[in-house]
Amino acid sequence: xxxxxxxxxxxxxxxxxxxxxxxxxxxxxxxxxxxxxxxxxxxxxxxxxxxxxxxxxxxxxxxxxxxxxxxxxxxxxxxxxxxxxxxxxxxxxxxxxxxxxxxxxxxxxxxxxxxxxxxxxxxxxxxxxxxxxxxxxxxxxxxxxxxxxxxxxxxxxxxxxxxxxxxxxxxxxxxxxxxxxxxxxxxxxxxxxxxxxxxxxxxxxxxxxxxxxxxxxxxxxxxxxxxxxxxxxxxxxxxxxxxxxxxxxxxxxxxxxxxxxxxxxxxxxxxxxxxxxxxxxxxxxxxxxxxxxxxxxxxxxxxxxxxxxxxxxxxxxxxxxxxxxxxxxxxxxxxxxxxxxxxxx
Amino acid sequence: xxxxxxxxxxxxxxxxxxxxxxxxxxxxxxxxxxxxxxxxxxxxxxxxxxxxxxxxxxxxxxxxxxxxxxxxxxxxxxxxxxxxxxxxxxxxxxxxxxxxxxxxxxxxxxxxxxxxxxxxxxxxxxxxxxxxxxxxxxxxxxxxxxxxxxxxxxxxxxxxxxxxxxxxxxxxxxxxxxxxxxxxxxxxxxxxxxxxxxxxxxxxxxxxxxxxxxxxxxxxxxxxxxxxxxxxxxxxxxxxxxxxxxxxxxxxxxxxxxxxxxxxxxxxxxxxxxxxxxxxxxxxxxxxxxxxxxxxxxxxxxxxxxxxxxxxxxxxxxxxxxxxxxxxxxxxxxxxxxxxxxxxxxxxxxxxxxxxxxxxxxxxxxxxxxxxxxxxxxxxxxxxxxxxxxxxxxxxxxxxxxxxxxxxxxxxxxxxxxxxxxxxxxxxxxxxxxxxxxxxxxxxxxxxxxxxxxxxxxxxxxxxxxxxxxx
Numbered sequence: 001x002x003x004x005x006x007x008x009x010x011x012x013x014x015x016x017x018x019x020x021x022x023x024x025x026x027x028x029x030x031x032x033x034x035x036x037x038x039x040x041x042x043x044x045x046x047x048x049x050x051x052x053x054x055x056x057x058x059x060x061x062x063x064x065x066x067x068x069x070x071x072x073x074x075x076x077x078x079x080x081x082x083x084x085x086x087x088x089x090x091x092x093x094x095x096x097x098x099x100x101x102x103x104x105x106x107x108x109x110x111x112x113x114x115x116x117x118x119x120x121x122x123x124x125x126x127x128x129x130x131x132x133x134x135x136x137x138x139x140x141x142x143x144x145x146x147x148x149x150x151x152x153x154x155x156x157x158x159x160x161x162x163x164x165x166x167x168x169x170x171x172x173x174x175x176x177x178x179x180x181x182x183x184x185x186x187x188x189x190x191x192x193x194x195x196x197x198x199x200x201x202x203x204x205x206x207x208x209x210x211x212x213x214x215x216x217x218x219x220x221x222x223x224x225x226x227x228x229x230x231x232x233x234x235x236x237x238x239x240x241x242x243x244x245x246x247x248x249x250x251x252x253x254x255x256x257x258x259x260x261x262x263x264x265x266x267x268x269x270x271x272x273x274x275x276x277x278x279x280x281x282x283x284x285x286x287x288x289x290x291x292x293x294x295x296x297x298x299x300x301x302x303x304x305x306x307x308x309x310x311x312x313x314x315x316x317x318x319x320x321x322x323x324x325x326x327x328x329x330x331x332x333x334x335x336x337x338x339x340x341x342x343x344x345x
Numbered sequence: 346x347x348x349x350x351x352x353x354x355x356x357x358x359x360x361x362x363x364x365x366x367x368x369x370x371x372x373x374x375x376x377x378x379x380x381x382x383x384x385x386x387x388x389x390x391x392x393x394x395x396x397x398x399x400x401x402x403x404x405x406x407x408x409x410x411x412x413x414x415x416x417x418x419x420x421x422x423x424x425x426x427x428x429x430x431x432x433x434x435x436x437x438x439x440x441x442x443x444x445x446x447x448x449x450x451x452x453x454x455x456x457x458x459x460x461x462x463x464x465x466x467x468x469x470x471x472x473x474x475x476x477x478x479x480x481x482x483x484x485x486x487x488x489x490x491x492x493x494x495x496x497x498x499x500x501x502x503x504x505x506x507x508x509x510x511x512x513x514x515x516x517x518x519x520x521x522x523x524x525x526x527x528x529x530x531x532x533x534x535x536x537x538x539x540x541x542x543x544x545x546x547x548x549x550x551x552x553x554x555x556x557x558x559x560x561x562x563x564x565x566x567x568x569x570x571x572x573x574x575x576x577x578x579x580x581x582x583x584x585x586x587x588x589x590x591x592x593x594x595x596x597x598x599x600x601x602x603x604x605x606x607x608x609x610x611x612x613x614x615x616x617x618x619x620x621x622x623x624x625x626x627x628x629x630x631x632x633x634x635x636x637x638x639x640x641x642x643x644x645x646x647x648x649x650x651x652x653x654x655x656x657x658x659x660x661x662x663x664x665x666x667x668x669x670x671x672x673x674x675x676x677x678x679x680x681x682x683x684x685x686x687x688x689x690x691x692x693x694x695x696x697x698x699x700x701x702x703x704x705x706x707x708x709x710x711x712x713x714x715x716x717x718x719x720x721x722x723x724x725x726x727x728x729x730x731x732x733x734x735x736x737x738x739x740x741x742x743x744x745x746x747x748x749x750x751x752x753x754x755x756x757x758x759x760x761x762x763x764x765x766x767x768x769x770x771x772x773x774x775x776x777x778x779x780x781x782x783x784x785x786x787x788x789x790x791x792x793x794x795x796x797x798x799x800x801x802x803x804x805x806x807x808x809x810x811x812x813x814x815x816x
Contacts, residue, residue: 005787
């Protein structure tokens with residue numbers, strides 16, 4: 001066998017093929033981006049183990065993730081928060097993990113997206129299992145998992161072709177995602193979710209910001225809105241009783257060890273907000289939660305500087321607005337004396 | 346550490362660089378390989394290296410004594426010590442919860458109100474493989490079929506050699522230890538062929554098993570619904586392809602990596618889905634396990650030396666235990682039992698209804714064998730008996746009101762991949778990848794190699810574990 005010859009031919013072809021593949025996707029507007037996966041979440045969850053009383057941890061769903069910009073928060077408070085919010089997830093499992101498996105007694109900002117916070121406590125349901133998978137990964141990750149993650153960072157941040165996100169975005173370009181786009185007929189007759197494209201860029205410090213395309217391209221933003229509409233219509237009715245009871249029990253334990261919790265309702269707009277107001281009337285859900293929790297709480301509607309912010313895809317703020325929202329929110333919380341600016345204390 | 350991970354790529358490059366550097370003599374190269382093998386295992390769970398060490402020390406000591414001890418009673422005791430430690434590890438770590446669960450069921454069925462919480466024991470990766478491998482050494486030493494390993498280093502490396510540590514091939518001492526006695530380096534052709542096999546193995550695992558088949562198989566077997574017959578068949582076919590590509594992929598990687606170091610490992614798969622009957626299947630599927638079970642279980646149980654009834658009993662016991670080796674659940678025992686039944690029926694057919702296999706009826710026979718194998722996979726993959734039974738009912742249309750859960754494209758994809766797999770096995774059944782590669786032009790081979798690497802790169806995979814790691 002002339003394997004040397006075969007090897008050199010393979011090497012040459014593979015360099016040409018991969019370069020062409022990379023250039024093609026870049027020409028289609030794609031750029032290298034970090035995957036927002038469980039390995040990244042677990043890396044930040046590990047920081048909780050050494051966090052002090054002065055630290056702030058953010059839990060919640062994608063709104064707390066997109067709308068609190070880490071750099072702005074750090075500028076305003078002097079301390080970088082630990083961002084543990086997770087898209088499409090209930091914050092209850094991760095807060096439960098914090099309360100029951102750590103001794104952290106600093107400050108927690110807990111984002112309340114009504115459709116997810118009040119969704120369920122059933123472990124198999126999507127809002128629960130999505131974040132529980134991340135929590136489990138933190139405990140179960142092996143040294144090999146950790147080194148795989150670290151080795152993948154330079155590849156993910158420099159190559160477009162490294163795009164196999166565990167979120168399974170419709171515009172991922174790995175083999176499985178490309179095959180998922182092929183549709184022939186409708187054999188199952190199941191309702192089909194509209195294409196769901198990635199609309200955020202995450203950094204290694206888990207700062208998430210909305211992509212420029214989502215802000216500038218209305219058709220693209222509308223494609224995301226269609227997904228919210230689909231998810232809203234297909235969601236089961238809220239389970240306020242169980243979710244509240246679960247949360248309040250953990251909150252009680254957290255308060256007993258002098259932990260500080262802040263409830264936060266981030267902005268939503270358009271049809272999405274109308275839908276939320278219908279299914280989760282403020283007085284029945286948010287106000288009741290605040291009353292029973294008896295903790296500082298911030299609803300964007302209550303502040304003149306926040307209430308008119310508009311979300312390009314009806315659920316999350318653009319990067320610029322998120323920076324503004326973070327600055328203003330930090331200012332309000334500091335003014336209320338809930339947290340202090342560690343640079344000026 | 347998984348072969349299909351970035352950590353392994355870095356690990357392998359460093360090991361190869363050290364192995365082929367002029368820094369070490371042969372003994373130090375072996376020490377380096379041993380340390381690398383421990384690191385390879387520790388990257389998963391460091392404390393469980395202790396089990397490997399205990400197994401190594403016990404079997405080395407037993408082997409040492411068996412080499413010089415002439416007293417038959419003492420020889421037996423040394424063998425028993427080795428087997429008790431290895432089988433004890435297996436019993437505790439792999440079957441602990443299973444045994445407890447069955448004990449509780451039996452106790453309750455006879456009216457003793459007994460409750461016990463599952464122990465939640467972590468299954469050490471590859472324990473079924475390395476315990477069987479080390480036991481083969483002491484059993485062979487007992488029967489004076491192999492020589493004692495020359496040094497502890499050679500023996501420790503035999504137990505721990507990283508390419509085949511966690512999922513085989515299960516190598517006999519005389520096949521591997523002797524290769525460690527003299528310095529080994531791969532020729533350029535061997536090294537490149539090893540690299541080609543590594544590529545092929547990864548392609549089988551990452552592209553064929555994980556990217557093309559796993560989702561369909563998971564959708565069907567994880568569904569709580571009573572599904573349509575077509576969906577049940579397609580899900581079973583998908584698993585059939587997935588488990589072949591997953592396990593054969595691992596073995597191909599292991600053989601390739603060892604070859605890059607100049608070490609030769611035995612074949613573990615020879616196109617099993619083109620088997621003509623079940624005796625043929627077990628000479629082609631997981632060959633090193635089947636030959637282990639034949640030599641250390643079937644033959645000691647009497648084999649075919651004590652009449653037909655005893656032979657059938659030995660065959661059935663071997664297959665039932667072979668099933669249990671795969672997993673601590675009764676579904677695996679049923680899987681083994683079905684294979685045992687097939688083997689017995691085949692022997693009865695050969696005795697009472699013999700016929701000649703020609704090239705015309707061969708493919709039909711291979712297809713029948715493949716179809717029967719698919720039925721057994723249902724029990725192997727299903728999480729429990731109700732699911733397995735529902736699948737069987739759906740597959741044979743006793744369940745006509747099943748739900749359609751697969752889209753048309755998934756069905757086409759699975760049927761195409763598994764159809765090509767079956768035909769490839771049929772066409773390759775009397776040859777090997779190497780023979781085919783030798784007849785292929787270097788340019789075409791280079792193109793095929795490049796295509797595999799390219800698809801591997803775009804498939805990426807999310808580092809799914811090999812199915813056989815859990816066994």
